[in-house]
Amino acid sequence: MSLKKRYLMTPGPTPVPSEVLLKTAEPIIHHRTPEFEAAIKSAEKNLKYVFETTGDVLLFASSGTGAMEGAIVNCFCAGDTVIVTRNGKFGDRQKLICQTYGLNVIDLEYEWYERVSVDDVARELEAHPECRGVIVTQSETSSGVLNPVREIADLLRDRPDTIIIVDSITGIGAVECKTDEWGLDVVMTGSQKGLMLPPGLSAVAVSEKAWRAVERSTIPKFYFDWKKHRKALKESMTPYTPAVTLVLGLNVALDLMREEGIENVIARHALLAEATRSGVEALGLKLFAPPEGRGSAVTPVWSPEGIPSGQIVKIMKNDYGVTITNGQDFYKDKIFRIGHLGYFGEFDIITTLAALEMALVRLGYDFEQGAGVRAAEQVFIERGNK
C-alpha cells in the first residue's frame, strides 16, 4: 500500500501547526515556577487580544463542555430564568445543562438551518423582566449557522441584571467576536478550534457585569469555580494543576495569531468559507445554513438525493485520506460538514473539494467534474491576496 497523506478537515479537533505540537513535546516543566507563570501571563495577554477584551479570560483544563457548564454554575442560581436559544446540537446541550442545574428555561428552538431570531429574544425578554441570562451559540458547529450575538447583546444594554453567555467555541478565531465592543458578558472557546491546539483546554472571557452575576450565584461549584480561578490568575497561576504542555503550546499558537493579526485571521476564514461555499454550489449541491447566517468555521452541505452523506465521508477518508464529518443527530447521513477552522489555507479547501468531487464521481452523482475546484480558485483569484 502506498503512503497516504492525511488531511483533517473537521470543525474540531482541527489541524495543529507542527511548531505548536513540538512545543507540547518539550520536556515538561513544573507549573509553580517563574517560567510557567510567564507562560500563563503571556497566554492571558494574548487571549485578551483574541477575545478583544480588557476583562478577565480564565483558562481551564477541560473540553468546551466543561467551560459551558462552568458558565451556568458560576452565573446563576437554581430557579433563575434564562432564555436558551438553540438551533443545533450545542444549543441543545446548553438547555440540558441549564435544566440539570434547576434553571427555568425559556426555550427558543429553531430548525438547525435557521438563525436565532433577535425579535423572538426581544419579545421573551420583555415578557420576562426576571430573566437573568440569554444563552446563544455564536457559531453552531452542528449546522454552520452564525447567530446574531451582537444584536442580542444590544437588547441587554439597559438590563443590568441580564447577561449574555456566548458559546463561541467554534467562533473565536474564525468569525468576528468583539467581546467588549459588543457588550458580551461571557464568551468561551475550546483549544481544539480556532486556537489551533489539541483538545483539553478551554478559555472563558468574563465581563464586569458577569462578575456581578457570579457574586449572587448559589449553585455549588469547585473545579470550575471562577472566583478561585480569577484569584489564582492574579498571581499568574491556576488553582489546580493546569494542562502544562497545552498551555505552552497555546502560547506558540497565540503568537502565530498575533503575528497574523486577528482581523486577518478572521478575513482568511471568511475567504476560505466563501471559496468552500462557491465550490460546493458549483457542484450543484445545496448549502445547509441560511444565506443570512453562514459562519466561517464549518460549511455543512446537503448530501445529494439518494446518497447518504456517510458514504461520501467514508470514501473521502478511506480512499483519499481526507476527513470531513457527517451530520449529527437528526441530520446524520443527510448533511456532511467541511471544517475550515484554525490552521487552514487555500489549498486545504482545494484538496477537500477535489476529494469531494472524486467521491461524488464514485458514488454516481451527476455533475460537472472539476467545477468545484474551479469555483474555489476563482474566489481566491478575485478576493484573495493577489
Add this chain to the structure above:
Amino acid sequence: MSLKKRYLMTPGPTPVPSEVLLKTAEPIIHHRTPEFEAAIKSAEKNLKYVFETTGDVLLFASSGTGAMEGAIVNCFCAGDTVIVTRNGKFGDRQKLICQTYGLNVIDLEYEWYERVSVDDVARELEAHPECRGVIVTQSETSSGVLNPVREIADLLRDRPDTIIIVDSITGIGAVECKTDEWGLDVVMTGSQKGLMLPPGLSAVAVSEKAWRAVERSTIPKFYFDWKKHRKALKESMTPYTPAVTLVLGLNVALDLMREEGIENVIARHALLAEATRSGVEALGLKLFAPPEGRGSAVTPVWSPEGIPSGQIVKIMKNDYGVTITNGQDFYKDKIFRIGHLGYFGEFDIITTLAALEMALVRLGYDFEQGAGVRAAEQVFIERGNK
C-alpha cells in the same frame, strides 16, 4: 552561560518519557474515528491492569481535582454523611469539596506527619450507621504519608451502603493499590503522576458498589457525569471531546508500564524511595512522614534548623538545574519534598542527593559531604538489581 541540564524531581508534574511526548506531538486525529476508538479501548484495558480492577475505569479531560469533585457529585446526595480523613493539603481539599456540595462531614483531622488511624474510622463508622462514604488520600502528596486504605476498606465489607473513595493521585503506579482485591470502590489518579504523562487527564475506577451509590445520587452534574461517561465508553468514546493527544500519549506510557509489569513498577518506586530516605538520613536530616506510613511517591524532609527549605529549593534549581519542591501551607519553608514518581531511575536519586549536598554545603549546614550519595548507592547495591 554554559548549558544547564534540567531535572524535574517533583511529585507532579513528573518527567515524561520522550517517546510519550513525541506521540503527543504527532499530527492530530479526529476523536470519532476507528483509530481513536482503538486508542480508548487500549487505554481502558491497560488502565484496568494498572488499577488492578475488572470494573470500569473512566477517563476525563481534567486535573485530579476535577476527578475528586466528580467522585463526590456522582456518589452522594446533599445531606449525606461522609467521613473525610485528612492529614495533608489534599485531604483538606476533599473536605472543602464535600462541604461545597452540602455533605455532612465527619472530620478526622491529623497532623500532616501522622497516618490516618483505622481505629478512628472504625469508631466513627460504628457511631454513624448512616455514613455513606469514607474518603481517604492513599498517598498524601503534601506530606508523603501513605494511609492504610486497605485496612479502612476492610471495615466496609459488610456495609453495602458505605463506599470508600480513594484519592490515589500520587499512589497509582507508585505504591500497591489493588482496587478489586482490597475492595476499593472509587480510585482516582491524574495523568501527570505515576502515569508518566503531562497534566490534563484524570482516570477514575468505579466498583459495582459505587455504581449503586451513583444510582441514588441527586447532586446535579454534567461534565463529570459518570453515567454518561460509562455509556460512551461502551462504544469506546467519551461524551465530550477528549484530550486526544494526551490519550494517545497515555497508550504509549501504559505500554511501558505493562512491559515493566505493575509489580516491578511498584518495586522500583519502593527501591528509589528507600534509597532517597537512606540518603537524606545519612546527611543527618529528618524524614517528615512516620516510619509506619511512608509512601514511595515523594519523600518530604525537615529542613535543617535555621535554613528555610525555600533556600535549598532555590539553590538546587537555579544553580544546579534540579527542581524539588517546598512544603505547602503551614510547612512552607519548614520541609522540602523530593519527588520520585513515574519515570525515575537510580541515577535520578543520585543526582538529587548530590544537588542537595551541594546546596547544603553552600548554606553552611554541617554534615559529612558525600554521605547521602554513598548511602543511596549502598541501597542500590544491596537491594537493587545486581
